[in-house]
Amino acid sequence: MKLRLCLSVVSLVFLAGCATVRNPVTGQYERTVMDERSELAAGQKAHQDVLKEYRPLDTPALQAYVNSVGQKLAKASHRAHLDWHFTVVDSPEINAFALPGGYVYVTRGILAYLNDEAELAGVLGHEIGHVTARHASQRATRQQAAGVGVLLANVLGSVLESKGYGGAGDFTSQISQVTAAGYIASYSRDQELQADQLGAEYLAGNQYDSARMIDVIRMLKNQEQFGQDIARQEGRALAPRVDWLASHPSGDKRLEDIRQTALLHHNPQAASGRERYLKAIDGITFGESREEGVTRGQQFFHEPMGFALTAPQGWRIQNTSNELTLLNSTGEAALTMRIVPTSAGATHADIVRTVFNPVSGSTTQATINGFSATHFVGVARVQSGTQTVDATLITGPKQQNYLFLHIAKNAAILQREREALLGVEKTFRAMSEKDRILARPWRIKQGAFPAGGFAQLAKRAPAALANAEAQLRLLNGAYPDGMVKPGSLVKMVE
Numbered sequence: 001m002k003l004r005l006c007l008s009v010v011s012l013v014f015l016a017g018c019a020t021v022r023n024p025v026t027g028q029y030e031r032t033v034m035d036e037r038s039e040l041a042a043g044q045k046a047h048q049d050v051l052k053e054y055r056p057l058d059t060p061a062l063q064a065y066v067n068s069v070g071q072k073l074a075k076a077s078h079r080a081h082l083d084w085h086f087t088v089v090d091s092p093e094i095n096a097f098a099l100p101g102g103y104v105y106v107t108r109g110i111l112a113y114l115n116d117e118a119e120l121a122g123v124l125g126h127e128i129g130h131v132t133a134r135h136a137s138q139r140a141t142r143q144q145a146a147g148v149g150v151l152l153a154n155v156l157g158s159v160l161e162s163k164g165y166g167g168a169g170d171f172t173s174q175i176s177q178v179t180a181a182g183y184i185a186s187y188s189r190d191q192e193l194q195a196d197q198l199g200a201e202y203l204a205g206n207q208y209d210s211a212r213m214i215d216v217i218r219m220l221k222n223q224e225q226f227g228q229d230i231a232r233q234e235g236r237a238l239a240p241r242v243d244w245l246a247s248h249p250s251g252d253k254r255l256e257d258i259r260q261t262a263l264l265h266h267n268p269q270a271a272s273g274r275e276r277y278l279k280a281i282d283g284i285t286f287g288e289s290r291e292e293g294v295t296r297g298q299q300f301f302h303e304p305m306g307f308a309l310t311a312p313q314g315w316r317i318q319n320t321s322n323e324l325t326l327l328n329s330t331g332e333a334a335l336t337m338r339i340v341p342t343s344a345g346a347t348h349a350d351i352v353r354t355v356f357n358p359v360s361g362s363t364t365q366a367t368i369n370g371f372s373a374t375h376f377v378g379v380a381r382v383q384s385g386t387q388t389v390d391a392t393l394i395t396g397p398k399q400q401n402y403l404f405l406h407i408a409k410n411a412a413i414l415q416r417e418r419e420a421l422l423g424v425e426k427t428f429r430a431m432s433e434k435d436r437i438l439a440r441p442w443r444i445k446q447g448a449f450p451a452g453g454f455a456q457l458a459k460r461a462p463a464a465l466a467n468a469e470a471q472l473r474l475l476n477g478a479y480p481d482g483m484v485k486p487g488s489l490v491k492m493v494e
């Protein structure tokens with residue numbers, strides 16, 4: 001949850017007309033709605049939107065390092081003349097994406113799982129490939145030909161497909177995921193394969209072993225495997241993913257495809273840059289960040305805002321950019337919490353009027369752990385007519401107002417779960433000193449692999465890290481059962 005509005009798809013560059021351009025990769029002429037100039041303009045504009053949604057990670061040395069690897073690859077690409085930008089964004093999602101014109105992004109989430117510079121180069125090379133082969137422009141042109149219209153929604157589609165999954169095994173909002181998945185406008189299978197091939201080519205052109213592309217795909221495949229294993233253990237359905245895994249099939253077919261290409265330029269002597277890479281990412285945040293709030297077991301802490309909440313046993317806490325959701329054990333009812341902007345009004349009564357525009361309803365006042373609260377039950381005017389609403393406003397620390405909305409599958413369940421939802425609201429409190437210790441963000445640290453293996457490494461991990469042994473295996477490319485030599489340098493969580 002952050003104090004920012006979600007990515008606006010409205011502020012898109014308007015494009016019209018058709019041109020013919022020569023594809024820098026294939027040399028073929030193609031009909032397009034985006035020539036290089038409009039590609040650059042679109043990229044520049046969308047880059048600003050991306051920065052509104054994703055904060056660049058505040059680690060200049062790491063940014064410079066990723067940029068240097070990216071620039072090297074871009075210089076050996078089919079569009080070396082573009083003004084390339086490489087940005088590490090502060091997100092736990094496992095993701096990488098690119099915008100037309102030469103803007104490439106990797107999340108700190110994916111960096112945690114990569115094992116060396118060659119794998120990083122593999123990810124960057126793949127994204128550079130999407131740019132050099134003009135994939136977004138091709139997609140936009142196809143869609144316009146098909147009468148779909150909004151062109152750059154596609155460009156931002158490649159950003160939106162990244163919403164949702166937290167790398168540290170935390171849960172994310174199924175509701176938000178499904179919504180975001182609706183926007184996914186992924187590249188075609190052929191485009192993905194071409195990006196893999198180009199990535200492998202750019203690796204080879206920079207003294208990396210192109211076969212390392214295979215390890216990147218394998219890392220994604222292991223993430224997918226882990227997700228399935230955990231879902232099975234917990235006896236729940238696998239939530240749809242909307243990150244790099246969703247848009248980049250990591251199945252055996254892709255592995256097979258890339259194996260053939262990557263081995264063409266295979267260079268087993270090439271340096272992996274492992275030590276340099278591990279040093280560069282040493283100390284980066286793993287999982288949720290202080291700024292967005294952290295989930296620790298059944299507790300949620302938002303240090304900058306100074307509040308804490310506790311979910312009952314069996315409930316799930318889902319922390320996404322726009323809201324915090326506490327989902328009950330059956331998944332049929334939830335409490336969502338949002339930050340109320342000051343523009344919505346100064347008093348609870350004002351806010352109820354602005355947010356719900358009620359037809360009818362009543363409010364009751366209460367105090368929750370010293371904070372003033374107003375509960376509203378009534379009928380609100382919504383776009384499609386009217387809707388029954390059950391909601392609570394709380395003025396928390398720093399005079400910030402929060403809106404808690406009760407949601408359920410149907411009215412009967414809403415009624416049945418009412419007391420439980422109100423009970424969760426009552427756990428809203430100012431953070432204590434003890435909470436502040438629990439809310440400390442986790443970090444990736446390098447260290448020597450112990451003789452006791454991953455089980456021993458897991459003992460050094462924070463107690464609240466779920467499935468610690470499996471997570472550490474994933475982080476070190478050893479999931480589900482890989483071996484690591486004692487004494488060798490590995491990543492740990494602390």
Ligand SMILES: [Zn+2]
Pocket residue numbers: 126130187192195248
């Ligand atoms: Zn791709």
